[in-house]
Amino acid sequence: MSIYHVSVIFKKACFLAVTLAGLVALAGCSSTMSNVKTWEGDAVDASQTAVLKAPGEIQVQQVNGQRLGNFLMDDLALDYELLAGENQVIFTYKTIWAKSGVVRNGESKVHVIETAPQSVTIDAQPGETYRFSFEAPENRSEAEAFADNFAANIVDASSNVVARANAWDGQSESTRTVARAPVGSAKNDEGAGTSASSEGTLGELKALWGEANEEERRAFLHWAFE
Structure with missing residues (x-):
């Protein structure tokens, strides 16, 4: 496995961890989204x-x-x-x-x-x-x-x-x-040429999103778009 692939996997893992942490941490905060x-x-x-x-x-x-x-x-x-x-x-x-x-x-x-x-x-x-x-x-x-x-x-x-x-x-x-x-406060997809790695990340994010309740979703969006 090349250094490039190791770097991609590491960044992907970090991104998922931060996203999940945001969902968990913000779930206890106010769920009111503007x-x-x-x-x-x-x-x-x-x-x-x-x-x-x-x-x-x-x-x-x-x-x-x-x-x-x-x-x-x-x-x-x-x-x-x-x-x-x-x-x-x-x-x-x-x-x-x-x-x-x-x-x-x-x-x-x-x-x-x-x-x-x-x-x-x-x-x-x-x-x-x-x-x-x-x-x-x-x-x-x-x-x-x-x-x-x-x-x-x-x-x-x-x-x-x-x-x-x-x-x-x-x-x-x-x-x-x-x-x-x-x-x-929308976030559009960045870059038309999305790589297979980023598509996999998107799939995993969607899976995490599907497991979150409505309050957690609102809290995450409030954090992401504020």
Whole structure:
């Protein structure tokens, strides 16, 4: 084994150790992750904003035409800050179901079911909290049918329906005059030519992530992106 390969293995082991240590150490800290800001510029006082709570199945792609960054993992429940007034939210609904039976080498062990992009326009009221409301499928067959005929509402803190989602027509509504830019404290993949070694590291990180609970995931992301 060459010195180069020894160095690669050593760096990989150190990186995994630091990552795991971060998950463990931060699990005991506050698990509150800052809300995802959906506009460009300075933060706005909470009295002028609303919050949209999205479960892990909902992948918010853009708000008011501004694309949000890609997070480390796409199954996190996240809270999005919305400026008061109309906000167009573009999202997809995505679920993962384990395959039954024998899985061949190289074949995915899961079924990924995802809707086409959906759109919902929320007339956000300052200080209000909104969330997605839908009947979650209980098995893969139901998930496939649900994805083909997706239906979801946005409800306020009193469970009143304030908006209904529809299939997105590909057009973004310019409903606000505030300049915006991609946000979300995202970390994009670095370097298109990822080596086999780094791909293996990514696989191991995903495995560690799969074993972490939601509080540990939030704590890790807070540490990684602060």
